[in-house]
Amino acid sequence: MIRSITRQKPKEQIWKSLEGIERVFIVGCGTCVTLCRTGGIQEVEEMAKALTDGGKIVTGKTVIPVACDELTFEALSEMADPLSKAQAVLVMTCAFGLQTMATHLEVPAIAALDTLFIGKEMGLGRFQEVCTQCGDCILSETGGICPVTSCHKGLVNGPCGGTRDGKCEIDPEKDCAWTLIYERLKAQGRLERMRTLQPPRNHQVSPRPGLAVIPLEEGGEGHGL
Amino acid sequence: MASSFREILRSGEFVVTSEIGPPKGTNLEPMVHHIDLLKEKVHALNVTDHQSSVMRFPSLGGAILIKERGGEPILQMTCRDRNRIALQADLLFAYTRGVRNVLCLTGDAVVVGDHKEAKGVFDLDSCQLLMAIKTMEKGKDLGGNELDGKVEFCAGAIVTPEARPLEPQLIKFEKKVEAGAEFFQTQAVYDLENFERFMEYARPFGVKILAGIILLTSWRMAEYMNKNVPGVRVPENLIEELKKAPKGEAIKVGIGIASRMIRTIKEKKLCDGVHIMAIGKEEVVPEILKEAGLTEEVP
Numbered sequence: 297m298i299r300s301i302t303r304q305k306p307k308e309q310i311w312k313s314l315e316g317i318e319r320v321f322i323v324g325c326g327t328c329v330t331l332c333r334t335g336g337i338q339e340v341e342e343m344a345k346a347l348t349d350g351g352k353i354v355t356g357k358t359v360i361p362v363a364c365d366e367l368t369f370e371a372l373s374e375m376a377d378p379l380s381k382a383q384a385v386l387v388m389t390c391a392f393g394l395q396t397m398a399t400h401l402e403v404p405a406i407a408a409l410d411t412l413f414i415g416k417e418m419g420l421g422r423f424q425e426v427c428t429q430c431g432d433c434i435l436s437e438t439g440g441i442c443p444v445t446s447c448h449k450g451l452v453n454g455p456c457g458g459t460r461d462g463k464c465e466i467d468p469e470k471d472c473a474w475t476l477i478y479e480r481l482k483a484q485g486r487l488e489r490m491r492t493l494q495p496p497r498n499h500q501v502s503p504r505p506g507l508a509v510i511p512l513e514e515g516g517e518g519h520g521l
Numbered sequence: 522m523a524s525s526f527r528e529i530l531r532s533g534e535f536v537v538t539s540e541i542g543p544p545k546g547t548n549l550e551p552m553v554h555h556i557d558l559l560k561e562k563v564h565a566l567n568v569t570d571h572q573s574s575v576m577r578f579p580s581l582g583g584a585i586l587i588k589e590r591g592g593e594p595i596l597q598m599t600c601r602d603r604n605r606i607a608l609q610a611d612l613l614f615a616y617t618r619g620v621r622n623v624l625c626l627t628g629d630a631v632v633v634g635d636h637k638e639a640k641g642v643f644d645l646d647s648c649q650l651l652m653a654i655k656t657m658e659k660g661k662d663l664g665g666n667e668l669d670g671k672v673e674f675c676a677g678a679i680v681t682p683e684a685r686p687l688e689p690q691l692i693k694f695e696k697k698v699e700a701g702a703e704f705f706q707t708q709a710v711y712d713l714e715n716f717e718r719f720m721e722y723a724r725p726f727g728v729k730i731l732a733g734i735i736l737l738t739s740w741r742m743a744e745y746m747n748k749n750v751p752g753v754r755v756p757e758n759l760i761e762e763l764k765k766a767p768k769g770e771a772i773k774v775g776i777g778i779a780s781r782m783i784r785t786i787k788e789k790k791l792c793d794g795v796h797i798m799a800i801g802k803e804e805v806v807p808e809i810l811k812e813a814g815l816t817e818e819v820p
Contacts, residue, residue: 448641450643451643454696457679458630459684459690460752461685491692496644496649496663
């Protein structure tokens, strides 16, 4: 499953964002941030304690099941009373959840987390970025491993000179995507795919910000983009 | 007028190039001094392009300076800091200022440098930059538009003969040849037997190969490179040789190693020439050349 991967902002940054705000409502999320241990029940409790210890008044706290879902609005309306007493909502969800909430809140939404990437769970507690939604998929040429994402430089014509024993020079914990691609294509007897000169990529397949309108016909029938 | 770098490459002469690091700032005096010191002694001079992602005076500025002072520049261009619009524009500008040789590199990662929070561009890679040059030589830009006035460059690239695993690098080498690279500078080589094997592989491609010679200034530097620079392997016997140097004379031993290697490469005709990188010690390059017996032969 894909997950929004987050990290808690430095304490000083959170406190700076809350400057001049006395009463705070805290929101976490039961999905990705719970898995990442950045905005689940425990982290929300710890944040509430830290804020209280620091002299703030926590008017309420909740962990919404899926903060990025539109049902978030209903979950928030159930908390209308403690919410109405808060001068700001400290949001311990990813940026998707925060932006969903911000459309429904009258008070400012303050981000407690940084959203790092959309990752795939590769094992317990291990998440890896495998797709950056570039809109120009070359996975069929690269053995099902995405160099646009998994190579630090996003190279599509093979490894750079910084590769070292199968690892990336920027971080020995990170695999060199092109070594992985090479090994897989070799095992498949399709190394010639790596020999094909790839022309410059189209970086504007879906110019930012991405917007998709699926042309649905009446009765729910329709066709994709 | 002296022959162009391409003519020298094609002449079969043993080619010698070196490189100059531009200043961090506007004081051009040391760079001018290095240019004047080396311009008559080597066939061409590279100017590094924010080497190791450290912001400096631009390689294009350095290349023009070499041209102005009567030397033959090789413009190093990485894809790290400019998108295809800026790269092509700089190629147009370089051409109008007499720069005729370009070395195409992907470029180091931003995070290894001194502006760690900068955005790495990599809109193109080294192969695609070579392709861009070939396209522009035909009078078109990468957008398919006509150019009013073409460019013409002797384009080169790099290859790492000591990379592990090696085959992915060799595949990329072949793609660079296909994309139009006429000459290659190698990452530093120290094990000439390995290099000979690489050359047996590379020779049939018909491109000119210049062996990369990085001056070793101490055994600590050698060990540092072994540990930190991908694709560089200084053999133990050279490290031992450096360790035996009397205090303060390690650089002399390093000069001896470099010149001995150059001599061997030339005598055994291992490849088409050498590219000497003295990284901050440009001052001693004439000494390396002299010890290698090359001073008299280079125009």
